[in-house]
Amino acid sequence: MYKYNNIPIFLKDVKKIVELVKSTLGPKGMDKILLSKNGNFQVTNDGATILKNALFDSLALNIIRDVCNVQDEEIGDGTTSVCCLIGELISEAERLRSIQIHPQLIIKGFRIATKKTLNIIESKSFDYSNDPLRFCLEILNVVRTTLNSKIISPFREHFSRIVVKAVLKLKGSTNINFIKIIKKCGGSLKDSFIEDGYILEKKNGISQPKKIENARILIANTSMDTDKIKIYGAQIRVKTISRLAEIEVAEQKKIFDKCKKIISHKINVFINRQLIYNRHERFFMEHGILTIEQADFEGVERLALATGAEIVSTFDIPSKIKLGKCKIVEEILVGEEPMTRFSGCSNGDMCTIILRGANFQILDEAERSLHDALCVLGQVIRDPRLVWGGGNIEAHIARELENFSKKIPGKTALAIESFSKSIQGIPRIVSKNAGLDSIDLINKIKNAQEEGQEKACLDLNKGDIGKADELGLIESSKLKAQLVISAAEAAEMIIRIDHQFSEKTPEN
CATH class of the missing domain: 3.50.7.10 (GroEL)
Structure with missing residues (x-):
């Protein structure tokens, strides 16, 4: 015997999980304390780590956790962004369903928008791999951007050089198993160093x-x-x-x-x-x-x-x-x-990174941060296409999808427009976590891009917009593409669900 629950309960679980994670997104995001039953704890802002250790009895958590794990294994970073984008897509889908738009039409619109988004990312990407000196400078910026939101961000210049040196020692290989990380309490994070061999x-x-x-x-x-x-x-x-x-x-x-x-x-x-x-x-x-x-x-x-x-x-x-x-x-x-x-x-030529820090919690989080940076840089070595960061590519996608939706007839256009709103939800959450006026900043970026400032992006330190090339905000093109693909597939899976069944225990 089976019983079923109405799907709004399932959607509430999705929102609850996303609300738990999204405050950690961005350079100004907050951290979470994960407390185990035996009294041990760890401090982290890594989305995959939070969801992996969360004790929350929900099918929604299992779906989102699996997607974040895939993002973590494929790219190494962007797990929190994937979770936030899933939440934005589900919120927009729920709004569309409230105005009597069928889930299949929403899914169709999201699929079209996903394909268009991947084309936009490809068109806005650039590649400096033919210029070794410029490429080395840009991959250094990629690592800096990745470390911006990590616990080691105050020393990101020091750690960026460590990560780039470690990956370049692999001489073209992307197997980061050749890079060992040793954690030793004592000193501070800036005392960390890299050893040959x-x-x-x-x-x-x-x-x-x-x-x-x-x-x-x-x-x-x-x-x-x-x-x-x-x-x-x-x-x-x-x-x-x-x-x-x-x-x-x-x-x-x-x-x-x-x-x-x-x-x-x-x-x-x-x-x-x-x-x-x-x-x-x-x-x-x-x-x-x-x-x-x-x-x-x-x-x-x-x-x-x-x-x-x-x-x-x-x-x-x-x-x-x-x-x-x-x-x-x-x-x-x-x-x-x-x-x-x-x-x-x-x-x-192998190398070993020795991490120093005040306690094991800091060292564990620093190791997770370095692992993310090493994985991202490994992906860049494999696929050297890059895009401008700081919300730049998201603003381009949102603006072009809005224009594209006006050319699509019928209700599908509403789903494509909702997808564009979801994409721009990522820089909105980042700026909100920094205590800034997110709506004003996103409008400024879109207006600047329409006026020809292709590299306009968020500058959270000044609370205004800046230029991505001057701020050194660069991200992997593959990271952004995988983020959109994973989030869209997970959202489609959730949107398709209309009832949640569970087994009913037989009465004695």
Whole structure:
């Protein structure tokens, strides 16, 4: 048995979710505290993080959360904008339904408007990839624009250069897994820095060499702790202590045979995910091999990717073992903690970003901010088309869609006009969050663009309009296109719903 609820309840949930998130949009947006049941908390203004952790029993939340996750995975940024645009589209659709316009006509108008919007974005985009110097300057502006609304915005110049340097070190690759971020409490955000090479958060073994050149690295996940007798988990009964000693000697011999097999691969660096006991560590040291024990899984996986190694657990067949290579392995100090740096890795020039901050909440949010900037810049390297930011492209879209709707006959024109109002809702929310007169500013931008000032945009610091090129406000064209596509598809899915059914529990 099933029962159904009227759809207005569903739409109220959508509005409630959007209201929760939209106050975080823009450079002047507010932050949210996410409090867990066990008392832990995090401070963030990232839309995807807020929705992912929100305890709100609603199908609307699941729909919007999935869309924001897709935006986060595809582009890395714009999750809050997607959520706000969905809310604007649903509000406009509800208004159209109140004047007896059928949902199918609304969907048809939104589809036409979406296609037209993508054409406008493409026509207004520009590409400086043929001019390397200009392109480097513009991608620096892209990162600055992305970081404008993040917790690290007061130091965006410092972090922008870190992000650009990190991505350029990938030499054309867009795999940001080659960039590791280490968080260490202490100092302030401006003390963060970038280090060449991959840094593993583990120190070398006791009395190990501090530096190895032309390293041949074996990465393993194998047991090296036979001080405790483990024979397949079995219990062994012995009558004399001498018999127990014989078993221990046999176990030790087995492990030393394993050590000899490891040495036979002519390596000079051995990294193990599990313990390496002191006796075996000393054995490796006597043969000039640097050892690192209990390396974390994620760190080992990335190190294997960087050095070209494969993680192994047995050493019987040398032909099936792939060693990693790098130019230098050395121990360094990060703050006051010793770590190991791998420079000149065989699979590209990796780097590590070390974040410093007053507490773990700031460091976690800074990491999310840097991740967004790295993802956006990776997309720009892949697709170098850019558009002017600060509400410029939204104003162009809204103005051209309004003119386009006048050429469309019938009620579909009203849906296209509503779509244009929804698009300009994004700069309206941004300016409202800054405490400014949003309607006045948006009208000023549209009037300036009609008078030929193509680069007119919001200047939130002055509370007026400015020029996007002078303010350095540039965004990825693909980010804007994906934002519109995701929001339009989610809105269409919600508009199509006319009843919400739920299973009715049978009576006893």
